[in-house]
Each structure stands twice: as C-alpha cells, then as structure tokens.
Amino acid sequence: MPRSRMKIKTTTCYMCACRCGIRVHLDESKDSKDGRPVVRYIEGNPEHPLNKGVICAKGASGIMKQNSPARLTRPLRRKAGSERGAGEFEPISWEEAFSILEKRLSSIRQSDPKKFALFTGRDQMQALTGLFARQFGTPNYAAHGGFCSVNMAAGMIYTIGGSFWEFGGPDLERAKLFVMLGTAEDHHSNPLKIAISKFKRRGGRFVSINPVRTGYSAIADEWVPIRPGTDGALLLALAAEIVAQGLYDRPFVARYTNGGQLVVADRDSPRHGLLAEDEDADPLNPLYPQNKLWWDRHSGRAVPSHTPEADPALFGRFTLADGTRVQPAFQLLADRLAPHTAEWAEEITGIPAATIRRLAHEMGITARDEKIELPIAWTDCWGGEHQSVTGNPVAFHAMRGLAAHSNGFHTVRTLGILMSLLGTIDRPGGFLHKAPFPRAIPPSAKTPTGPEGVQPGQPLKGLALGWPGSPEDLFVDADGGPVRIDKGFSWEHPLSVHGVMHSVITNAWRGDPYRLDTLLIFMANMAWNSTMNTTEVRRMLNDRDAGGEYKIPFLVVCDAFQSEMTAFADLVLPDTTYLERHDVMSILDRPISEFDGPADSVRVPVLPPAGECKPFQEVLIELGSRLRLPAFTNEKGERKYRDYPDFIIRHETEPGSGIGFLGGWRGANGDKALRGEPNPKQWEKYAENNCVFHYPMPPSYHYMRNWNRGYMEWAQRNRLRRWGEPILVHLYSEVLQRFRLAAQGKWPGRRPPEKDRARIERFFDPLPFYYAPLEHEATDLKKYPLAAITQRPMAMYHSWDSQNAWLRQIHAHNYLFVNPGTALDQGIRDGAWLWVESPWGRVRCMGRHSEAVEPGTVWTWNAIGKSPGAWALAPEANEFTRGFILNHLIADELPDGRSNSDPVTGQAGWYDVRVRIYPDGQMH
Amino acid sequence: METKKQLALVIDLNVCVGCHACVTSCKEWNTQGAAGPLTDQNPYGADPSGTFFNRVQTFEVGVYPKTETVHFPKSCLHCEDPPCVPVCPTGASYKRAEDGIVLVDYDKCIGCKYCAWACPYGAREIDESQKVMKKCTLCVDRIYDEKLPERERKPACVLACPTSARIFGDVHDPESEASRAIREQGGYALMPEWATQPANHYLPRRKTALRVDPQELQRQDNPLKVDGRLPPPATSDPALDDVTSW
C-alpha cells in the first residue's frame, strides 16, 4: 500500500525510560492475524522537544515488540498443585482475576494494610501507583529507584536541590568542558546523544572518567580509566586541588552556598556541627529557617546571612557574642579536603596524580577564565538586582557508575560540592535544573513517622516515600525498628528516599520485620536480572513455611511479557504495550521538563490491546474503585472514574486544587497551564499537540533558580512549590549532622538503636568523605582482586529486548570483557570459556580480551543472559546457552546481615562485588 | 562511471556513539517498503540472523590506557566505480546515472552472489528467504517522495541518528553539506587501495585538548587572597637585601 495512505499517529515511546516523541505509521487497510492494524514504521517525532525527530535502536525496533511471542494476552492463574517458577498456568477471565484480588486485598486492607506491598519496576507512573498504595494505606510501596540510582537523586538533591536526568542536566549548549563520570548509556539517552554531538562539534572538550570505554566514552577527547567505586576519592582530590589553588568561584560560594554560614564548633554543645542561628531573628520559615549567620569580613563581626553589603569570611575561627565558637562551613570543608591530595587519590583510584591535578586545573581555569555572560536581568531572593547571568562553562554528568556503590551517596554529594565550588549550579554552561526542580533541601514530602501512620481501612498518613530532614522524619516504631517491609526510612537506611526494593523479597521471606500477605510486582524482573542473589531469591519465592504455606503467600505480577518473574506468580495480569495504552509522564512524577520550563507528555493508544491485555493503569483504577479507596470513589462510595483517561482528566490532588496529573490545557476551555480546573478535552489537546505540553518560562527564570526570586514566585503561583525560600547549596550538610548528633546522643529527639549507632555516626558525616565500598571490607581482596560491573548496551533495555527479533541479533549473548593482561595472567585466551567467581557464587561464561577496560575490572553487558524457558525463546537460544548475568555473584546481604546497600540511602551496591577469574576446566 | 550527481552518506566517527539507531531504523523502513521485506531467520532461536542494510561494528585501537573505542557504521558505499555492478551477469545490479545510487533489481537478480564476491566491503547481503541480493538503497523510496516534507526526504538512518553522525548529500556538489564536511574535516574513503572510489566517506576522530600554562594558576584575583590564605610574604623573611648592597 502506498505509504502516503497510511495513518500516522503520534505518541510517546517506551522502549526505554527516555520518553521520546514518536510517529507511528499504521496500515489500517491490511489487518494482521489478530485483526488489528499493522504498525509499519515508527519514527522520531520532529516536533517533539525531547528527541527532535531522532530515535534510537530500541525505539525503531518497537514494531517487533508488538509481534513478540512472549506477549501475555490473558490473565493467568497458576495451576493448582504446580510449583512457582514452573510457569504452569491456566487462563482465567478478568472478572475472576479482579474478584480474587478484590476479596484478598479488601480483607488485608480491613485488617493490616501493610501486608499488601506494591513494588514497581521500569514504570513511569509512580504518581498513580504511589497514589494507589497511599490510598490503600500500605507503607510498602516503591518503584525501582532504590536499586537503580537513588544515590544519584539523594546525593545531589541533599546538596544542590536537584540532580541529573529528569531532575536536571549538563548545559552542553554552552559548556566548554564536559566531564562525564560512570555513564555508558543513559536513561536520558537521545537528548544526551544529541547534546554531546553538538558539544563536540562546537569544539568542546569531553573527558570521560569510567573503568570502561564504551558508549559515550568512546568519543571522549580523553578517557580516564578509574577503579570502580573509587570516584569519591577522585572527586575529593579534585575539590581539594581546586580549593588549594584558589580556583573556586568565591562570589558564588559565598552567596549561593552555605559555605559562608557559621557552624557551631563547640564539641559539647547540643548544637555542635549545626549552623549557628540568630535566635532573635525571624527564621521566616521554621522548616527552612533563614536566620543563619555570616562572619562579615568587612566589619569583622557576625551578621545575618545575606546581609546587604556584607561578605562572609570563608576561612577562620570566630566567637559569637554569646561565646559560641564558630567556623564558616567552608573552613570545615577546606580542612576536610586538604589531606586528600592527588597522590592520596592515585593510590585508590589508579589515576596518576599528575592527571588528577591537570583535570582539576582544567576545570578550575575553564570555569574561571571562560566565563559566559548573558544579558538577562534577574533578582535574587535577598533582593539583589543582577543585570546579567554569569556562567562558568564546566558541565558534569554522572549516573549509576557513581550511584550503584555502597559509598555512592557521599561520592555523588562530593560531585555536587565540586560542581558548586566551580560555580556551575543552575548557570549557563554548567548544571541546569528541570521543573519542578530545584526542590528545597530536603524536599518537604514526608512519610508517616511511626506505625500509627498505618491504620486498617485508612489511607496512609503521609506519603510512602519522602525526604527525611532529621531523625524525627524517620518511619520507625518506638524501638527504632522499621515500619516498612524494606526497612526504608529506618535507622538502617535513613535517607532511602526511593525505597529499598531489592530487600523486599528477602525480608518478606524471612518475616523480618514481618511477613506479607500479597506482593504485587509491576514490570520488574525480580526473579532474574533485577534482583541480587538471584539463585536464593528464586528459592525464596518458592519457599514454604512449616504449615506448607508459601512464605510470600500470594504473588501477583503484572507485565506485558512472559519473563522469569511471571513464572513465579500466582496470578499474572497481562499488561499492554506502550502503543496500546493511555499513559502520562506526569508533572506529579518525573515529567519530561526541559531546562527552560516544565513539560509533560502522554501516550495515547495507537493500537487496540492485543488479546485481553489491560493496561496496569486501568487495573489500578478498577481495583481502587472496587476497594472503595477514597480517591477513586465519590462521597457515596461509588465508583468515581469511568476509566483511566477519565481519572487523568478529573482527578485533582485536592478538591478544587486545580492540580492534576497533567499540566497542559487545563481549565474548562483548555486555556490554562499547569493549574486550572479539569478540562474534559485534555486528552484531545495532547493528541493534537504531539502528545506533549511544554511551557517555556521567561528567560529571567531560566537560571539561578535556587535563589531567583522571580522564579520562586512564579513556581509558587503555579504550585510547583509551596515554599519560596532560597535553596542554598549544602556544601556542609546539616541534615546529615542531625543524624550524627542523634547517634552521638546529643540530639534532643529520636536516637538510633544501639546496633545502628556507630554506623550512623560514621556515615552521617556532614562533610564529604571517602570510604571503600562496604563489600570490600567484607571480602578477601587478595583472593578476589577484580571488580565486576555491568553496562547497559544502547540497543537493549534491561532484560526487555531479548524477545525482540532485531535487537537480539545485535546482542544475542554476552561475554565477560577482560583486559588482555589480566586475562593472560590467568591463562584465559580471547573467546575462551572461563569462570567468574565471587565469594557468593560463580558463573561460567565466555571471555573477550579488551584494551578498553581498566585491568582491575571485568565487565559485561547487563541482563543479556536469560533463564531457560523465559521470554518465549527457543530452548537452544543464545541467551540460555551462551549468555549469563552477574546477578548470581552479587549478594543482597553482607555478612553482618545488613542489606548490601549504601548505609545512607539503601542504594543497592551492585558494582561493589569482587571477583576472580580462572579458565574453564580448572578447579578451585 | 562518472555520474552528474552522486548521493552519498558522510559518516562522522567523531560523534558516533555506536547506538545502532541507524541499523534498526534502516531495517524498519526498508523491511516494510519497496526494498523489503528484509527477512530474519531463527528470530527467537539459536543464532538469530537476518538481512540488514547497515551494521554498526566496534573496533579497539591502541593499547591500554591509550585505547580508542571506534564505533563504525557500515553500509553500501555507493562507489563511483562500483566493482559489484559490471560483474552482475543479468544487469540486476546497476548504478543510477541520475544520482549514482547503486541498486539491485530484485526481479532480475538470480541470486548468484557474484556481486557480493566483487565487493571488498561486504556491503551486500543475500536475503536467505527471498534468495536475492540486497543492499542499501539510500532509501531511494523516501528521498524523492514529494509527499514527505522536504526535511524528511532523507534516508531513514540519517533521520534517526541521535548524534547526527550521518550526513546525506550530493558529493559532486562542492557546496553540499556532505562535500563541505569531507573537504573541511578530513573525510576519507575506505580501502582506497582498490580504487573503487566510494561515494560514502568517513570523518575521522578529532581531539580537543586544553593546555594549561602554569602561569594561569598564579592570579592576582585568587580568592584565597580575599580570605587571607595567600598572605604577602612577611617582610622579616630572608631577602636579597640581607646579603648584598650592589
């Protein structure tokens, strides 16, 4: 058929989390086997602000996803008498599935709502899933952030009020030096590729710091190989050199960070290590008090922070009028940094000291001497008028290479500090926020603070996930024990702002802190590549107690494809693909905002669902209605929303708030943006406008948003923020110090139980510090000398694409990449079979010699190997016979019984595992 | 055979990150278009294999730590003197006089594979199901389609490429973007030793370095001075004044 007669519909891609706009060409004349139109071509949408017409390998292979033999098309119930994992199911009707769930869940909700847990994987609908869990009343909800990149979110947000990816990113339009750490491929994949290419063509200098040279690093001007897990040491040394040479941006540090604010230095004071406050002055906002002090170097006395004409001393020791001894936070930072010389870091990172110094000088001198001045007038939060915006064109980007270590929080925080020392926060050529960021430090969203927040038949008294600012915000019982199944927001991982999903199955199996009844997993392959300790977790999923009942009694999995995880389900709910559903990238979640203003987007169905597939969104609306959750029912307890699209249009965060899931075309006539009454034609407007809403802000709100009065007022008016106080960069983290004081027994409120005391005191350091990943401390490093990591290939999204006929031709199986020297030391030839062994297990795989990997590291592509029988592949498929995953080698718990996670955030320490390798056939 | 116009791709290895977007976009467009279908064998079994017009390969250059990872997309180079064309016994392989695109007429192809033998680049792949030789067409069914907006009259791989590493144009027109890129950025041909004169060119990696002069670290406006951390030397310290009087 001539292509010109094909129908073209726009929607949003979901072959990965990047969320590009696509145009889908449909051949409606020729019906496929199942009577649906045939997708002929999927291309990038040139009108879309995110990808501007480009598309990636995955996006262009979306056609094959619709044809996947692994599609689930009917609700399935595990056959009576069959084992979990065997994958023996019988189809049932949706009505039957819903009534099973309704019965079970309403009984849980009326007795103990926390016995129901909802954890989600690669979804982009946390606003809805979170709402459902909260309305149900369970605290046991999270998406996969805890095992993905929570350190990147938390480490940066607790420091600069924003982070990378959805939260912000490098301004490569204007940067001159771009330093990328620990990133191969990325979530924000196409925009980053577009930007890096333009940046290089403009003559920018691109430095990549990574143990492996693949992906983006391939085109870096300089590759700086580093040992995994040691980035914190490198960043400390860079910051130390920048301070030692005086290459920091002093005016920026003084005004826009807390470096000039005074810290109580009296060890015995209950306020030791907290910022000194002028108790007579109005804090303006008790949540974010503004009555901090500077030591004015002109007048030689303490003055309220940001007093006009004053300039804070950054160094020195001072005594306040009441005798309190204080020091500027910057002095403490400088003292902390000083011993971290390039030579010190060389020992740890393997990067020559001269290289570290040179990189520090390149950063500092570029930031200082290549300044950008944009003629944009703006007013700061203290009333200072500025005729222009200054930028220091050094940009950074980092992702899981920094985050997925048990020392990742402090590493990422150190990166935030380095970026701030260079004066690059929300400035042209540096780091820029994306709405609704920046957030306050910490953001004001909070969980309940104790078990009383969970009540039968009641919604949760707070959010399931929040941002603790002090021990009082933790979600713990009277003994300091966790309320959540994953022990999130407990003393074990106080700042686990994305939850600790990788601990859920182990904790529920063990009954520590308690057992669950029903675990609902959406789109997460927890029985294979999305879990640590895969072998044991698969056993736990199938384990029974003395009474013969499964330790996790009821397991519900919703996914569009038959995966390793669905095989373990008692009930399988067939989800649709992204081309068959309504969906929103909500401003309440992580929208697709651009640097210049908020943007959100939607998916609209371009195909009817295959078989009996039902979008998970509809499942939640249906369940919410059946369970009579308040948000889904009217005053009479009747169903409130016809379906998900109806919910999206009419739902408001509070009655009459004017804030809903989508910010575009609000108001009865669709003429309001961000805030306004529901618009019944909202979906149509999105569909007419490339499925995206973009609200460009005036230029004076584009920069310096942490401290930009105009922006803050605008953001408050549009309810992006409740508070308008400036967000100073936390070079010094008072939040962390509050927890440390609690551990030291000096905090007036909650204190950690004895078992957590030393740990809290050690890791809640208000200043950045480096420690070797916790697993290294628990491993015989002589026996296991190598680090083992994974990277995500650009043509494959997790385990998801091995069912895709085109993409699996590119990555049919995987090899372990080993530096030739390292391999030959063990007598391993290129291409030979070998064993890779950690203290926790071993895997047989094929090795490939590579000069593009640091000799102390081995790596492979993530999630290529599959469990036989999964994903509807033939039994002899390469994924089974020659593929492997490293998850079998990675422990979910360390010998001390704690989760193998960052002690601050609970981020899974995927990349901390240590291994050795030896040839196949050799016994050890 | 010199054609008036010679369409070609110029591939910029300086920005190619090896994402395979061009590979599957090409497959997607062409499998459902005039050049398709591009069949797959064993799509869900052992050693899946299929017909593609374009592949991205990876090479490592040099020895650790001075290693370069080079991602290298490869498709038909549309040679100005294509060795594959004259050897074809049926005339199925031909080079278009109007724009220099080398094409295969599937209806004439007998599947003898001789043209593939005659291509030093491995740019042709036989379709194992249809038994005819297939290769890049530069999306000849797109680039002249006047129903498409002007900006979209480009090969699918070019439109897809996130790093815009693929420049499409007439390399005989000295003012085309493609010609300028070749001229100004050191565009080169593959295997020049065979004198096939590939129309497609590649742009090499280019390095941006930053030279820091030690003097740049010594600045009058060093903030450490403001904070008294770079005090002027004390006048009591030893100086030349102590030992000489000229």
Place this chain on the structure above:
Amino acid sequence: MRPAWSVLLLTTLIGAGQGLFLALFASDLLFDPQLRFILWGAAISLALLAAGLLASFFHLGHPERAWRSAAMWRTSWLSREVIALPLFMGLVFLYGLFAYLGRESLVIGILATAACVALFICTGMIYACLKFLQEWHTPLTVVNYTMLGTASGLTAAAALSAWLQPALSRPFALAALVAGALAYLLRLASLSRNTRLRPKSTLASAIGVKHPRIVQIAQGAMGGSFNTREFFHGRPREVVRAVRWGLLALVFPVPALFLIFSSSPAMLLAAFLAQFAGMLAERWYFFAEARHPQNLYYQAIA
C-alpha cells in the same frame, strides 16, 4: 571464501569435459580414432559439461531466471561463461553429430576448440578479474583452470581409449602426464605465489584509522550473517592443511603412477577419478585460501 559444492563441481566437471574434447579433437588431427571412440568421447564430454551446468544451477537463488544471465556479456565474465558454455556444448554436439554422419568436422572442431578456450578463459577470469581477491587475481588462475581441465580431460581420454581403442591409450597417457606435470608445476607456482602474498587491505585501511594495533570487538550481529557464512570456509586449520596435501597428491602424483604403470581401463579410470578428486580438492582449496578483504570487518563478535 566458502567453497560451494555447486561451483566446485561446475568448474571441475566442465574442465574435464573441455579437456576430453580437446583430446578427441587432437586425436582426430593426429591419429586415426575410431568412430565409436569419437562418439563415446563426445558424449562423455557433453555429459560432463551438462553435469557441470546442472551443478551450477544449485548455486543460484533463482535458477528459473538463469536465462537472464547472458545479458551482460559486455562487462561480466560470468555472463560470458554463461554464453560460452552452451555454445561449446552445442559445438561438441555438432562435432559428434558430424562424425556420426561422416561429415567433415574440421571446421566444427576448430570452432569448438575456440569455444573451449574461450570457456576456459571465461571460467578462469570470473575469479581472476576480482582484483581484491589477490589469491585469484593472477593470470595463473586462468592458466590453472585451463591446464588442470586439459590434464584431467587427457586422463579421461586415456581411460576411455584403453577401453575402446587401446592403441590411443599410450599417447593419451603420455599427453596426460605431460599436461598434468605442467598443470601441477603451474599450480605449485600459484600456491607458492599465494603464500607470499601480502594483503593490500588491512584493518587500518578498512576503517581508515592509522594504527598498527586495531582489534575488532563487535560486528553488529552475533548470530552470524551472510558475510560470515559466505566468505569464511569455517574449517579448522588441520582440515585446510589436509586438503592441501590431498590436492598435492591427487592432482598429479597419484594419477601419474597409474598412468605410468598401468594401461588397464579400470586402472586408468582410477587415475581419472583420483585426478578428479584432486581437482575437487584443488578447487576447494582455491576458495578456502582466498582471503576476501570484507573478512576484515567480520573478525569478532561480542
């Protein structure tokens, strides 16, 4: 290159058929062959040519379109071969027919000989014209095809005459020995030439990066492709070496022993079969040893 049985059989069978015809015609000119020898010889020659032609169809994806392949005789040696082979077959047939009818066949014989030579040249040039297949791109390729075909045809003629007209057997055997020795020496010359070849293309010229150490990591497809199937023989080095020894023994020394020490039809038939097997090995090796420059792009998967 991957040796394809269809091509191996095509070139060896028609080579033998051509050689046999040359032997017939030569005997016609020099001796006084009996009619039945000529008829049997022409029939066997035609059978060999037809078998080769039949084998060639198995090489084609679309044999039903084979008729199209005569079209490009101006540029394509393959197209020329497609013309030369049936032409030669027709002339051989006429040659036999004329002999059978007792008509003067000298002109037909000369024409057929010309077609035969043309066919040898076309067949050889199909390979020799591919300039970047350096192992093939030499006049020796044409010479080898011609000489080996001629020698095997003479051996066949010796066997045939031992059965039908033993008086001719010795001269044919002698001619087969001389031609075989010459063919052998020339093939040895090409083998030795090829071992000394240095590939003009390198990874550096293949991807245009000037560096002595370039290693492929991935070729963009892990399950194999046309490029990995068509251009690699895929056999272990030992097999290739064994085939080389096989051809060195069977192309000449073994049949020569038969030709020298026996004159029984069976033993001479054995000589032909051994030589034919040697030619198959020779042709297999001819493909296997040819290193196509495209292979530089298909060295590793990951």
